[in-house]
Amino acid sequence: MDFNDSLEEAAFRAEARTWLAAHAPAHELPVGAKMPDTEEADRGRAWMRELYAGGWSGLTFPKALGGRGLSGIEAVIFAEEEGKYHLPKGPFTSIGTGMALPVIAKHGNDEQRARFIEATLKGDITWCQLFSEPAAGSDLAGLRTKAVRADDGSGDWIVNGQKVWSSWAHLTDWGILVVRTDPTVPKHKGLTFFVVDMKTLGIETRPIRQISGASEFNETFLTDVRIPDANRLGAEGEGWACCMTVLMSERLGSGAHRSGIEPLLDFAAATPDGHGGTMLDDRSIRQQFAEALAEEQGERFFQARLRTMVSKGENPGALAGMVKLAYASRYQKTNGLALELRGLAGIAPEAGDTATGNVQYDYIYSTVMRIAGGADEVLRNQIAERVLGMPGEVRMDKDVPFEKLKG
Template identity: 40%
Template sequence: MSQTLIEQEATEFRQKCVDFMEEHAAAQGKAMPGIDDQKAFLAAAAGAGLAGVPFDEEFGGGGLTLEHDKIWREVQGNYRMMTGEFIISHGMCLPMLNEYGTDEQKKMYMADNISGKTMWCQMFSEPGAGSDVASLQSKAELDGDEWILNGQKVWTTLAHKSDYGIVVARTDPEQVKHAGISMFILDMRAPGVEIRPIHQIDGGSHFNEVFFTDVRIPKDHLLGGYNEGWKLATAMLMYERVAIGSAGAGKINQPTFKLLKSAAEESGRIDDPVVRDQLMQIYSMETTKAMVAMRNKAEQKAGKTPGPGGSLGKLFGSNIAWKMREIALELAGPSSIAWDPEDGDGGERQRIVLNSFQSSIAGGTDEIQRNIIGDRVLGLPREPSVDKGVPFKDLKVGTQSS
């Protein structure tokens, strides 16, 4: 009897999700929703109890189970992605607040994050600390009831549109490089924060440089423990790889295959056996990636950091992007990367091809993902480390001269 009730509840919840998406997503048609549209969608979802489904109601969530969340993601997978710009805000910052934030921090920030009232970014990489994030030189020093932050970050996605960010900084240079780091919640509009957009090949500015000059952060905005930033940074990177690798993975889907199939039909090459073989390779790769992503989501415990398996989906997504770019260039030539501004779709396909280059860098390079998979998934020996046990102040990294 209880199983019947559970099935009935699941059916009713699924219908609720469908009804909501029909009202708030189907009306968008094929148009790519802008930030304002995405915020309106999230506000409506929060009002319906469909935003932050598995998070506590006390902190603005839906207070439901992971099974409810799975159903919600499956239903969303049948429509155009409505919250693509919030992948960092919701896929990385929100679970970090939920897992490591104090009750006061959760009450202050989670509800607005969930409802889209605020957008968040992540600030890890620096000019001298990209793949080796632990070599970061931005520093935070305690001054009474405030931390004073100085330094620079780079490749910060959507910093120019974000209200808050999560930043890691050096808090004890006497410690080895992984040990003397802490994580903070930062108001992106605080005095001393300067954001400079980076102009991209597709004409947009999705990434930014961020400079900190004597930025004051309240003492209680430390996220997690003092000098525990590397542990938290590792956790956040795990969330990031799952978020990137499982984007749109509420169900088995093949968006890149559909994009290329449409291009092949328009170019009259859909019956070319070589092209059909290439399309089926993409179809198989995307199907496999979606299945891996769904497994990662299923294995992720409520409120717990995901494991290193997220690197599998992240790396495979990069492989798909590289393969997609090769096929697109064969099918459409220069028109796969260039477009007339007067075109109705605004160059959406071309932007996808151009932006595919970032897939092997953003969220950790392909090389880093392979190291993680080899070390933490397959159990292979780690690479030699020349800075083990050396205090950070004695390392020759970044702009340090000694």
């Protein structure tokens, strides 16, 4: 596989760089700035509108749905160039473009695709993910939020339950929701997938204060929430297949386009070593950088391989988990290295040292990535069993109806 740009790809990259140079700087977030989440959300919407207006949003979606009908490789090239700017592209925007739209595109009907895809690309609709629960995180199929048909003949569903770790749920417009609709079958088979308006009566979000000081995660309570059957994606009982589409997209996109080494090199070059030079002059530091860079490049090339599979209509399956597993480990390791470079300042930076403050935040947040989108241990099990063909763990609940499982 050739990882260098073809002539056509090089021309596309140059076009993307030119457009981004003209439009991205006005939307970049100030380095070290702390802002209300409402302002960050507004900035995210503004950047999505800019992308859409410039023809750079939803590159792989058909033109009829607001995209450009381009290949996956071109989308990767643009994302690589976009990743060079510090833009408002966190979960507030990426859950919509990277999770909601892939599952709607694959499992939704024509009416749902027409309703949600272009509006999301424009920034008119933002999304949250309503998957994890207090007792169903790594074992998502053990979720207990349930939906039953309304008894008034409308065909609507009545949902009751609780979700947790719902990023930006307090500010987003819609949610992708998986619930249990049939407890009489094994846990993976009785799930159904919906999209839900977050302003629906009976939905309550409670922000969770995190160790970083931010509150982007939420508890979400659903009490007698009525959802029209028209908001169901896929058939009743096909919720697990929809979840796998979402999780594959999330894992395949983990750390895809922003280098963790380039800013680290700049950070080391700006950190004195106490002997008249910088930390970049230290041989052991350069060795660690070289190892981290090799890991990053290997992951980038492997990711390109999997994206090529997707562009050909193939399903990477558990291979996508390898991308997320590698990225989460590397992200934590490189941020830890950055703190070590700062010495005591890494523990107690001086006032105004926003660079170190940002690294501290990233290091704290890096622990999240070892769990979000699939815990390390779960991904290792999947890779061992489905990629390497090793014997599976004994699962006593595999063929047991969910209602007969002990809580």
